[in-house]
Amino acid sequence: MSMNLLRLLRRRTGSAPVARERLQILLAHERGLRSQPDLLGILREEILAVVSRHVVLDPEKVVVRMDRGESVSTLEVDIEVPNGFDKKMAIAS
Amino acid sequence: MAKVLVVTSGKGGVGKTTSTAALGAALAQQGEKVVVVDFDVGLRNLDLIMGAERRVVFDLINVAQGVAKLSQALIRDKRLENLWLLPASQTRDKDALTDEGIRDIIAELRTRFDWVICDSPAGIERGATLAMRYADEAVIVTNPEVSSVRDADRIIGMLDSKTVKAEQGEQMKKHVLITRYDTSRASRGEMLNIDDILEILAVPLLGIIPESQDVLKASNVGSPVTLNDATSMPARAYMDAARRLSGETVTMVVPTEQRKGFMDRLFGRRAA
Ligand SMILES: Nc1ncnc2c1ncn2[C@@H]1O[C@H](COP(=O)(O)OP(=O)(O)O)[C@@H](O)[C@H]1O
Ligand SMILES: [Mg+2]
Secondary structure (H helix, E strand, O other): OHHHHHHHHHHHHOOHHHHHHHHHHHHHHHHHHHHOOOHHHHHHHHHHHHHHOOOOOOHHHEEEEEEEOOOOEEEEEEEOOOOOHHHHHHHHO | OOEEEEEEOOOOOOOHHHHHHHHHHHHHHOOOOEEEEEOOOOOOOHHHHOOOHHHOOOOHHHHHOOOOOHHHHOEEOOOOOOEEEEOOOOOOOHHHOOHHHHHHHHHHHHHHOOEEEEEOOOOOOHHHHHHHHOOOEEEEEEOOOHHHHHHHHHHHHHHOOOOHHHHOOOOOEEEEEEEEEOHHHHHOOOOOOHHHHHHHHOOOEEEEEEOOHHHHHHHHHOOOHHHHOOOOHHHHHHHHHHHHHOOOOOOOOOOOOOOOOHHHHHHHHHHO
């Protein structure tokens, strides 16, 4: 009886349930990314297309990056534009 | 009809090579004609675990490149006449393996054997994708531990997308083999629960192999654990798993701690 009680208590305090929960959350996230195989690639192409309508871009200079954080993820878009672009912007506005 | 089985995991060191040798030998012991194929180019080990390291003349890449015939590279087991090994190459050039080369070798092996068991390298790169590419079924080896299960999940995604079977819109048959199952840690609730692993991966269970000194002993002498000591716990678990692969229904035994006296249970564990 006391042995069983001990085991029961141990089981409750074991680290296995935490492991399970962390895995479930992580895998739900990773499977989501997998099912949209190249989300970043698609984003990159579309951003490139939109910006290229207004300014001539070197496609190599468009970088899209995803960083997964604890509670939020950030999407970083880095577009290098040729000099002179900012002047045109000023005139247009 | 021949079955091509890949033993894979993502993570290294979980027991793929041990399991390939043990399942291959177990199927051969049950009368099937089996070849185990080492895909771990540059890090071959299956030859050592099978005790055939001194008999390797030609390897997988030699055959793929047409330097040697398949029959010249195949090594027959010393103990079981229907068990064969196709060793990996020790070359550093992993690109030496081509998709077409593997396709042709697997096709030829299919005509000669009942089971073609491919021991995958770790990782998710070329070597691992080639090992699973032409498989009909997969054994996903995992330990009851978070990083191993995560990698297993990733590998399952690849099995369902990067294999010929998947590309043809067919379902790849998958099995989870839980290895290095530590009974005392399990009883303390320190290891991922088997039911939880199965629920997370959503793949049926092929077997549970306990963590055991018998595996080390067998590898020391170059003998698959099912051949070295057929009565040991891991050997029996592998034998059962092999019978399940053949389609038999075998009751699943969850390894439990060896029976100990009350005092041992109270004090022995920590001392051990
Ligand atoms: N059930 C087990 N009990 C104890 N040790 C094991 C068990 N299964 C594998 N090992 C050991 O773990 C190590 C890695 O095993 P291996 O089969 O080479 O893994 P992988 O091929 O996945 O890298 C080896 O030293 C092996 O002896
Ligand atoms: Mg290995």
